[in-house]
Each structure stands twice: as structure tokens, then as C-alpha cells.
Amino acid sequence: MVRVDGxxxxxxLIRVRGLDKKYQRGSEEIHVLQGLNxxxxxxxxxxxxxxxGSGKTTLLNLLGGLDISSAGSIIVSGDxxxxxxxxxxxxxxARHVGFVFQIFxxxxxxxxxxxxxxxxxxxxxSKAERHKHVETALTVVGLxxxxxxxxxxxxxxxxxxxxxxxxIVSDPTFLLCDEPTGDLDRxxxxxxxxxxxxxxxxxxxxxxxxxxxxxxxKRAQVTxxxxxxxxxxxxxxxxxxx
Numbered sequence: 001m002v003r004v005d006g007x008x009x010x011x012x013l014i015r016v017r018g019l020d021k022k023y024q025r026g027s028e029e030i031h032v033l034q035g036l037n038x039x040x041x042x043x044x045x046x047x048x049x050x051x052x053g054s055g056k057t058t059l060l061n062l063l064g065g066l067d068i069s070s071a072g073s074i075i076v077s078g079d080x081x082x083x084x085x086x087x088x089x090x091x092x093x094a095r096h097v098g099f100v101f102q103i104f105x106x107x108x109x110x111x112x113x114x115x116x117x118x119x120x121x122x123x124x125x126s127k128a129e130r131h132k133h134v135e136t137a138l139t140v141v142g143l144x145x146x147x148x149x150x151x152x153x154x155x156x157x158x159x160x161x162x163x164x165x166x167x168i169v170s171d172p173t174f175l176l177c178d179e180p181t182g183d184l185d186r187x188x189x190x191x192x193x194x195x196x197x198x199x200x201x202x203x204x205x206x207x208x209x210x211x212x213x214x215x216x217x218k219r220a221q222v223t224x225x226x227x228x229x230x231x232x233x234x235x236x237x238x239x240x241x242x
Contacts (some may be wrong), residue, residue, distance in 0.1 A: 012039040013174065013206055014063065019072035019082075019177030021058055032058045036072070036231065044199045045207045047220035052225045056210040057178055063208065064097045064176045065089040077173055094122055098167030102179035104159040106151040112138065113147040118168045123170070137165040140203075141195060164195060174206035177198070181216050193219045 016038040022031045032055040040046060048056045061067040063074060065081050068089075074082045076235055081092060106115045116137055120130045137145050141161040151159055160180065166177055177196070181189035199205040209220065217223045224231045 007068060013042040013044075013077060014038070014040040014208075015073075015075040016063075017073045019059075019062065019074065020070045021055070021062060021067070022070045033062075033069075038231070040206065040208065042206055043200065043204045044222070045196070045220045046209070047217040047223045048208070048210045048226055049212065049214075049217055049223060050226040057227050059226065060176045060178055060208065060210055064099060065093045093120065094170070096173040098170070098172035098175045100160075100164055100167050100175060100177040100180045102182035104151070104156075104161055104163045104183075106162060107153050111148050111150055112154070112162045112165075115151070115162055116147075116169050119166060119170050122214070133169050133171075135166075137169040138162075140168065140199075141165045155188070156184050159193050160184065160192050161195065164192070164199075168199065168205070174208065177207060177209040179210055179212065181211070181213060189213070191217065 016036060019033055019036040019038075020031070021033040022029055024030075035058070048059065050056050053160060058067065062069050062082075063076075065084070068086075069082050072082060073080055076096060079096075081089060084092060107118075110118075113134055116134045117130055120133060123130075125133065135144065135147070138147050141164050143158060143161055143165065146154060146158060146162075151162070154162065160183075162182075175196075178195070181192050184192060195209060196209075197219060200207055207220075209216075213215050
């Protein structure tokens, strides 16, 4: 169960306590996140909404180890990542996090197969093991028949499915999706959300997603609004994150 007040007693997959992130802009100190608490259990699908500049992407970057907090703790599957060195975070991300962005970030000169295989090249898997993982991931996203195609030969929706296959190919602990349908038309967006639903309900994946689209957010089990240091659950009352 998602909790934003830090009151959960049982271990959660993701446990955030007192998370603070601030930036220095000249002589001005800007607090993006202040004292944020959050618990997320395995297999949950959470959407974050809020105005631009509210800290949604910053939160995802902190949870994924792409950025380091100013204060507070983030514990994922027993690993406290908030105090890891950057080199340790790189190793941790490779094992635990799958990223899906608004921009597909596919390499144009590589085929769908090669793009999906990229994260596995940093592992100790054999070529045969990598092939099995890539084939499985592309089958899950419905593109087993497109593995030799280049990004320019795919539609936008298909490119995003390749990006999702790349995100899940190493069987990460959780997925972080930042506006995954932002560059897609409604039909393609619905197809991507159907796929994410399958990953949650059929494969037990934990998904945390940032979106501005209310129709996309409705697919999540819980929607949290982030603004000015306060998380608000859509169907619940406002809860301060102090």
C-alpha cells in the first residue's frame, strides 16, 4: 500500500524518509523537495502528477539513483541508495532500475534487438543468455517480428515499446516512467498504457510514473499529486510530508 505519511510499520519495496533536494541558483537556494516520505510495496503502480517545476522528475531521478539527495534516506529492497557513491549507484541502477522516458533514446544505427541488448552488455551474461533475454523482452512488448528493424522503420508507438523492452530486459526491481506517452498520439498512448498494465498485473512489476495526462494517470492504482512539499492522494485527504 502506498503511504505518504511515513507511518508504515511493515517493510516496503521502496521506503523514503525525510527526502530533501535543494539547488543553488546564484545566491538563491531552491528547495524542490522538502521532507518527503513515501512507501511503495512490490507490484504497485503509482502515478505522480503536478505542475511543471513541482519536483516530479526530480523525485524519479532520486529514486532511480540518477541524482543524490540533499538530505533524507531512500531504501530500495534493503539497499540505502541515498548515501551510495556515484560508482556504486551506477552498479545498483544496472541491477534494479528500468527507465522509460518521453524521448525514446534509441540509437538509430542499431536494430531493435541491438538497442534492447545494450544494458546486458555490461553484465556477465553469455551471448546465448543475452539472446534469450532480448527475445523474451521483445516478445512481451509484442515486437518479436520487428527485432531486425531500425528505429526509422518503426512507428512512434513501436519505438516506445522497444524502449520498454530495453527497460525490462534485465528484469529490474522496478520501472521509472517519465511521461512515457508524452510524444504519442492517443491510440499509441493507449497501447503503451495497456502494455504497462500487463507488466504490473501479469508480471508483478512495480511502476512509478510521472504524467501530465489525466487519462494516463487513471490507469495507475494510486495517483499522487506533488506540489510545494505536499503529496496528495487522489481519493484521499491531503497529507503533509513533514
